[in-house]
Amino acid sequence: MNTAAPCAQAQPRAFLRHLFDVAVARALPAHCLPPHVPAPPRGRTLVLGAGKAAGAMVHALEAAWPATAPLGGLVVTRYGHTPPRPPGVPARVEIAQAAHPVPDAAGEQAARRLLALTEGLTADDLVICLISGGGSALLTLPADGLTLADKQRINRELLASGAGIHEMNALRKHLSRIKGGRLAAACGPAQILTLAISDVPGDDLSVIASGPTVADQSTCGDALTIARRHGIALPPAVAAALQSGALETPKPGDALFKRHRVELIATPQQSLQAAAEAARAAGIAAHVLSDEIEGESRDVGRLHAALARAVARGTGAFNPPCVLLSGGETTVTLAAPPAGGPPGRGGRAGEFCLGLAQALQGEPGVWGLAADTDGIDGVEDNAGALVAPDTLTRAADAGLGLADHIARHDAYGFFHALDDLVITGPTHTNVNDFRAILVV
Structure with a gap:
């Protein structure tokens, strides 16, 4: 400016x-994203993402991407948070909208569709993940044993509890089928480039939008402790799954992250x-x-x-x-x-x-x-x-x-x-x- x-x-x-x-x-994507746009891969390029900046990030990526190179995918942003499309930039990536800070059915549906797009990816393909704050609520896919209503109640209670963002997202990651590195796991052999706008103290990549493509250092035990500390009631089956470690997230050192690169584009x-x-x-x-x-x-x-x-x-x-x-x-x-x-x-x-x-x-x-x-x-x-x-x-x-x-x-x-x-x-x-x- x-x-x-x-x-x-x-x-x-x-x-x-x-x-x-x-x-x-x-921190506007039109300013900070273009320098991080990679060259197109030999295979296809799939764009996935979530957050309050997701719509603007898509527009910036579409404007910088070669017109002749394939590009497609889906991101989800908050209702009313998609800016006008830049003149002359064709739409190539779908932008869905959902609720924040308490998730809704539209967010759950978008997360299911987003996860389904990862099927059939190969080592020649590139997944560009556009991640920004707000993605935790927008990218909602409850773990087994949880319903959307459960996730909504837990989110409301977390928001009112005074829990810090690191605690909130440690619990959210273990109650999700897409957060805490699980999206990266779904992308299989494809290369992954995550472009992230940080909204968290310390720029912890695993906390931004609950780190859907980033290895998670928190554990099921941590999630249980956080829920108990803040009086968050969990369904008995989910509490048991956390106790047994059945809902554990991918950890640092897992082979799936070897083809994954993360770049912070704004902090x-x-x-x-x-x-x-x-x-x-x-x-x-x-x-x-x-x-x-x-x-x-x-x-x-x-x-x-x-x-x-x-x-x-x-x-x-x-x-x-x-x-x-x-x-x-x-x-x-x-x-x-x-x-x-x-x-x-x-x-x-x-x-x-x-x-x-x-x-x-x-x-x-x-x-x-x-x-x-x-x-x-x-x-x-x-x-x-x-x-x-x-x-x-x-x-x-x-x-x-x-x-x-x-x-x-x-x-x-x-x-x-x-x-x-x-x-x-x-x-x-x-x-x-x-x-x-x-x-x-």
Whole structure:
């Protein structure tokens, strides 16, 4: 993105939104995928994949693929997350749509069809797997003994439990017939190239979309422990299968991975660095704290507030004006609404902003933005929210009780009333949480 940044001091909100847009642009498939497109093989090329960026990844691949070389396949993305097809690029790979974050019948049907396409592959064939965040829910094929209804319930309980993404996907892999390296096993003798956009802390390839083409180091025992730790009930037959190891996934060192190559085409760190460079080009010092921050969203917000307050008061590790950047994947542990009140709406980014606003207490000269780089915070229509020095004052004037909204996990209601939601629509990529705290 070459657009000049707005002045941070005069337009702090616009400046923060600019940094978010730069971070997203760095991870768009049209930008980052073409350099990784391989030469066509002697045999056929089959494209498979899943994730929120799958539609855009297909378009980028189709545009870069030789017109005379065969190409076909199927990917599945979230409803409404397929961008318009680039002019002059013919459709060669089917794009199916399904539900996220809780899987639906369309996702299960797409997974069955996708797996069936691997039949008859030979050593002369190439499978290009396009993988991005969200694929765990979109590529749903329950293990023996599980129904789709079981998977839906387990997903809902995991999402509400506060479990981290590594734990969630370790369990998901062992309850699937396609995740945890099983798709690679189905491709048999074919060469496999996985092009992945990372949305997980640490860029663990086996965790991105639950690693359908990547060897899995977690075990059936790990999956059982995770389910018990978070109170996830499993059907007795499935629990017994995990106990016996019958649902074990392919492991590192298995021969099936010898013809498999994985390339990360976009990562959270790359996007944070792009935002940092944009800030520095505008004359604002930028500090990338980490791209691997996890934890309860509101608590992470309070931690960022403490760092920003120290900077603003001249006692921190950095000098103002500056922007503090971070990424990762926080969690929200849902509890029943207090006193039987209505449940709130919102996602991780909004929850982070509630904690940030509460801890900043209107600190002068500090603004914050947190948003999910896929454009959707949880299941709402916003990517995230903004916090300003006058957030609490405006909330009080509007009769909004911050403590009540925090108790009900109602970030959407709070920031919507203040007109401080960040709304982008689907971005067609996903490198997870983006947070920027500006101190001037």
